[in-house]
Amino acid sequence: MIYADNAATTQMSGAAINAMTACMRDTWGNPSSLYGLGQRAREALEDARERIAACIGASSKEITFTSGGSEADNQAIRSAALLGSRKGKRHIISTAFEHHAVLHTLKKLEGEGFEVELLPVGELGTVTADQVAEAIREDTALVTIMYANNEIGSVLPVPEIGAVCRERRVIFHTDAVQAAGHLPIDVKVQNIDLLSLSAHKFHGPKGIGVLYARQGIPLSNLIEGGAQERGKRAGTENVPAIVGMAAALEESCGHLEENAIRVSALRDLLIGGLSQIPHSALNGDPVNRLPGNVNFCFEGIEGESLLLLLDDRGICASSGSACTSGSLDPSHVLLAIGRPHEVAHGSLRLSLCEQNTEADVDAILKAVPEIVGYLRNMSPLWKDKAGRKKKFVL
Numbered sequence: 001m002i003y004a005d006n007a008a009t010t011q012m013s014g015a016a017i018n019a020m021t022a023c024m025r026d027t028w029g030n031p032s033s034l035y036g037l038g039q040r041a042r043e044a045l046e047d048a049r050e051r052i053a054a055c056i057g058a059s060s061k062e063i064t065f066t067s068g069g070s071e072a073d074n075q076a077i078r079s080a081a082l083l084g085s086r087k088g089k090r091h092i093i094s095t096a097f098e099h100h101a102v103l104h105t106l107k108k109l110e111g112e113g114f115e116v117e118l119l120p121v122g123e124l125g126t127v128t129a130d131q132v133a134e135a136i137r138e139d140t141a142l143v144t145i146m147y148a149n150n151e152i153g154s155v156l157p158v159p160e161i162g163a164v165c166r167e168r169r170v171i172f173h174t175d176a177v178q179a180a181g182h183l184p185i186d187v188k189v190q191n192i193d194l195l196s197l198s199a200h201k202f203h204g205p206k207g208i209g210v211l212y213a214r215q216g217i218p219l220s221n222l223i224e225g226g227a228q229e230r231g232k233r234a235g236t237e238n239v240p241a242i243v244g245m246a247a248a249l250e251e252s253c254g255h256l257e258e259n260a261i262r263v264s265a266l267r268d269l270l271i272g273g274l275s276q277i278p279h280s281a282l283n284g285d286p287v288n289r290l291p292g293n294v295n296f297c298f299e300g301i302e303g304e305s306l307l308l309l310l311d312d313r314g315i316c317a318s319s320g321s322a323c324t325s326g327s328l329d330p331s332h333v334l335l336a337i338g339r340p341h342e343v344a345h346g347s348l349r350l351s352l353c354e355q356n357t358e359a360d361v362d363a364i365l366k367a368v369p370e371i372v373g374y375l376r377n378m379s380p381l382w383k384d385k386a387g388r389k390k391k392f393v394l
Contacts, residue, residue: 002314002315002356002363002364003316003355004315004316004350004351004356004360004364005316005317005318005349005351006201006351006352006353007178007290007292007293007318007349008318008351009206010201010202010203010353011203011355012203012204012248013204013247013248013251015247015250016199016203016204016244016245016247016251017244019243019244019246019247020205020240020241020244023044023239023240023243023244024240026040027041027243028041028240030236031044031237031239032226032227032228032236041239044239044243045243047246048242048243048245049065049242051246052245052246052249055185055249055253056185056186056187056195057187057188058187058188059215062187062212062213062214063211063212064210064211064213064219064229064230064232064233065208065209065210065229065237065238065242066209066210066211067207067208067209068198068200068207068209069099069101069175069177069196069198070101070198071209071211071222072196072197072209072210072211073099073102073144073173073175074101074222075211075220075221075233076144076195076196076211076213076219077105077142077144078105078109078220078222079194079218080141080142080171080193080194080217081109081114081141083217083218083220084141084142084171085114085141087141088139089138089139089140090114090115090141091114091137091139091140091141092106092109092114092115092116092140092141092142092143093117093132093135093136093142093143093144093145094106094116094118094119094144094145095119095120095121095146095336096118096120096121096332096336097121097125097146097149097152097333097336098144098145098146098175099150099175099177102146102175103332114141119132120336121154122337122338123337123338124284124285124286125149125152125283125284125285125333126154126155126157126285127156127161128157129157129163132164132165133168136164136165136168136170140168140170141170141171142172142173143161143165143170143172143173144174144175145158145161145172145174146174146175146176146178147175147176147178147185147195148176148178148182148183148289148290149284149333150177150178150333151283151284151295151333151334152283152284152289152295152333152337152349153178153284153289153290153293153294154284154288154289155179155285155288155289156288158174158190158192159189159190159191162174162191162192162193165191166191171193171194171217172191172192172193172194173192173193173194173195173196174192174196176195176196176197177209178201179290180198180201180202181201181202181203181249181252181253181256182202182252182256182260182290182291182292184256187212192212192214193213193217194211194212194213194214194217195211195212196212197209197210197212198210199241199244199245199249202248202252203248203251203252203353204241204245204247204248204249205241205244205245205248207241208241208242208244208245210245221233223235255354259291259353259354263291263292263352263356264291264292266356266357266358266360266361267289267291267294267352269361270352270361270364270365273361273364274365274368274369276369277296277298277368277369277372279299279300279392279393279394280296280297280298280299280394281296281297281343281394282295283295283297283334283337283339283347284337290351291352292351292353293351294349294351295349297334297339297343297344297348297394298346298347298348298372299346299385299393300346300375300376300379300385301346301372301376301379301382302345302346303346303347304319306348306371306375307348309371309374310368310371313367313371315363315367317349318348318349319331319347330344330345331344340393343393348368350364
C-alpha cells in the first residue's frame with residue numbers, strides 16, 4: 001500500500017505510541033486528584049503542556065487542550081467575537097477558502113448579528129497583508145486566516161498578516177492544523193494571538209488538539225462543567241493522548257528542516273510528472289506551498305472514480321478535505337481559486353510525508369496517467385472535447 005493522504009491523517013509515530021502506552025500503564029490517574037497517582041498524571045500533563053508550548057514559542061500558560069483543530073477553531077473564533085462585541089466591534093475578516101470548522105462558525109456568528117467579510121484568494125490561493133490592512137475597520141473584532149490551506153497547500157503570509165493585525169490592535173487567529181509540525185511556527189515572532197493545531201496531522205493521536213491563546217486574551221467556554229484547563233475547557237484531560245501529542249510534535253519539529261527538504265523534493269517530482277498529463281493543472285501556489293501537498297485538476301474525469309481506481313492499485317489519496325469527502329458538491333476551495341464546477345469535480349490531492357519514497361512517487365506517476373486516460377476514454381464529454389465539439393477549459 002502507498003499512503004498519500006497525510007493531509008487527512010497521519011500514521012502515529014513510534015514515539016507517540018510509546019509515550020501513550022507508558023502513560024496508560026503507569027500514569028493513568030485523574031490529574032485533578034490529590035493523591036500520588038493523580039499528581040503523577042498532573043505532572044505528565046503539565047510536562048506535555050510545556051513541551052508543546054516550546055515547539056511554537058509560547059508559554060505553557062497559553063496552551064489549552066481541546067479535542068482537535070475544529071474545537072480549537074470554534075473556541076478561538078467565538079472567544080474573539082464575544083470580546084469584540086463587548087466593545088461594539090462585530091466585523092470579522094477571513095478568507096473564502098478556510099476550513100469548514102472556521103467557515104461554519106463564522107456563518108453561525110452572522111446569524112447572531114456579526115458581519116463577516118471573506119477576502120478573495122485569487123488563482124494561487126493566497127491573500128496579502130495589504131488586503132487585510134485594507135479590510136480592517138474600526139469595528140473589526142477578529143482576523144482569522146489559515147496558516148496553510150488543507151486542500152491546495154498554499155502557505156499564507158502569516159507573519160506579515162500578524163504584523164498588520166498587531167499594529168491595528170486587531171486579534172489575529174490562524175488555523176495552523178496543516179502547518180504545525182511541517183512549517184516553523186513562533187507565535188511571538190509572527191504576532192499570532194490565537195492558534196489551532198491537531199495532533200493527528202503530525203503523527204500524533206486523533207481526538208486531541210491545542211488552542212494557543214496569547215496571555216491577556218480571555219477564552220469563552222464551549223464546554224461547561226469542571227475546572228479543568230484553568231476553567232476554560234471542562235472534562236477530565238486525556239493525558240495519554242496529550243502525552244502522545246507532545247512526543248509527536250517534538251519529534252516533528254526536531255526534524256522539521258530535513259523532512260521539509262526531503263518531502264519537498266518528492267512533491268516536486270510528483271508535480272513535474274503529473275504536469276505532463278494533457279489538460280491538467282496544479283492547484284495552489286507553486287512556490288509557497290506545504291512540503292508534501294500536490295493537488296491537480298484533470299479535465300474530463302470525476303475525482304471519485306479516480307480515487308476508487310487508485311485504491312484498487314493500493315494507492316490512498318483524496319479529492320479534497322477529508323471532512324467533506326462524502327459530499328457530491330465541488331470543493332469550495334477550488335471554486336474560490338476560480339476553477340469551474342466541471343473541472344473542480346476532477347481533482348486529486350496527494351499529500352506526502354517523510355515516510356514516502358521515490359518508489360512511491362514512481363508508482364503514482366505510473367498509475368495516475370493510465371487511470372486518467374482510461375476514464376477519459378469512457379467519457380462522452382471528453383470525446384466531444386477531443387472531437388472539438390466542445391472547448392477545453394484547461
